[in-house]
Amino acid sequence: MQNKLSFHQSSVSLEIVGLPDYSNNENKDQISIISQWKLNIVDKPLIEGKIEHLGPIMEAFYIYSNLLIKNEIPIYESELIDIKADNLHVHNIVLKSSKPNVKPLILKIGNSLLSDTINCFDQLSESSKVRIKKTGFSKNIPKKVRFGVFNKVRIINFIIPPFIAIFSLILLSSAFIYFHNPIENKEKNEQINSK
């Protein structure tokens, strides 16, 4: 008997079907081996697939929404899914089937359905009852967010400019040593004194 879990957000629902990993002594309610998933958007065709499709589709939605908010060109293209904005309010999704001779599924969704879908995916990734391999999910986190790296970069940026300034000052002033000739100066002084 397979377990079934559903996540709902307004007009979108996500259903996950699978089994617990008994070899890890997991609970009966747990889902670690996902056999099927269904994304149901009201008034749109049903989207379903295997576990290997769920990760890339979630990743596509996360990356696309980040691009959209960050005022960058909102386009995401991959072998499985393309998402691009028709305008500020309509997003065009093309889902390509892995089976030959199957036409791609084209959906147009607005901002409200886009946020519902991403909130369903958030519920799934935060659920303690479902374990999914999080390959590539870190990609949707913007680079600046990795605070450790960000702080290191800031410290380096803070230290390097004065260091370069002092180093170049030393280098430049040491070059003047070659122009300075103490014997020549002595001779000049002697000539002045003799006069």
Next chain:
Amino acid sequence: MPNKITIWKLRNNNPLRKSYVNNNIKPSEFDALIKITVEMSRYLYPYIREILKSKEDLEKNSVIWKDFNKRLIELIKERFNLDSMRVKKLLNQNENDEIIVKSLLTLSLCISNKGYEKLKNFLFEF
């Protein structure tokens, strides 16, 4: 946040406000404001969603968007410094749609349990 007055004072750190005072906001206060915003957007998600939906199809249902936009502009005129160029841009009907839609979308994407981290990330990206 010990009380509502502290929140009220913190709002004055916004340089767009008429009552702008630079109090040098502390990181803990910044975090607290983000947490309050996330809680509010979680609570108001159905409304935010309806406003976004209304804007998607103005021919069918434009009332919600028009009401929201009217009230927002009223509040901006009442509380923001109208001499600022950024405020003028917010009041410009041709330019403000994108700013408002993207701000609402950002809030609507930050209602999960990890919404605090998400919103903080988005803010660092600005």
